[in-house]
Amino acid sequence: MSVLKWRLRSSVTGSSPKSPGFLLSLIVRILQIIGLATLLSACVHKARKPDLVFDSGKLSEQEWELADKTCEFEAAKAVIPIKIAEIAGEQFRRIYILCVESKGVKYLGTEDRLGVSQTPR
Known part of the structure; x- marks a missing residue:
């Protein structure tokens, strides 16, 4: 062959x-x-940060919504230049809490630390 x-x-x-x-x-x-x-x-579980819990006290629903939206906007503006997502997320939460507290709303903590299943406002 x-x-x-x-x-x-x-x-x-x-x-x-x-x-x-x-x-x-x-x-x-x-x-x-x-x-x-x-x-x-x-199988990978995405970790979700626990929701923040505030005591709006004497603020009406409309006042709380305005404060919430304003503080979300301010915190978002502040973290735009941060490129690392984890750092940006932590900074966003810190700035948001400071902003809401400056509007007269008391920060109580997070859902997991307070044992709350639903955030009251």
Whole structure:
């Protein structure tokens, strides 16, 4: 048997990296890896910061909503230049709390520390 016939037969049987069998097994392997990565990423629990609890005291609902929106806006403006998300989040909460307290609303703490399931306002 000549070398040319041997190479031709070996390429037909699927030993070549360009054969359909090789490509199919490669696609199956890639799909398995993607599936496994998807399943593992679903297991990751995104940590949620506990909600802040305030005592609005004698403020009406409209006054509280105005103070809340104003302080959210001010805190958002202050953290725009911060590129690291964790630091920006902590700064946002700190500035928001200071702003709300400056409007006469007392900061009580967070839900997890107070054992509260729903924030009163």
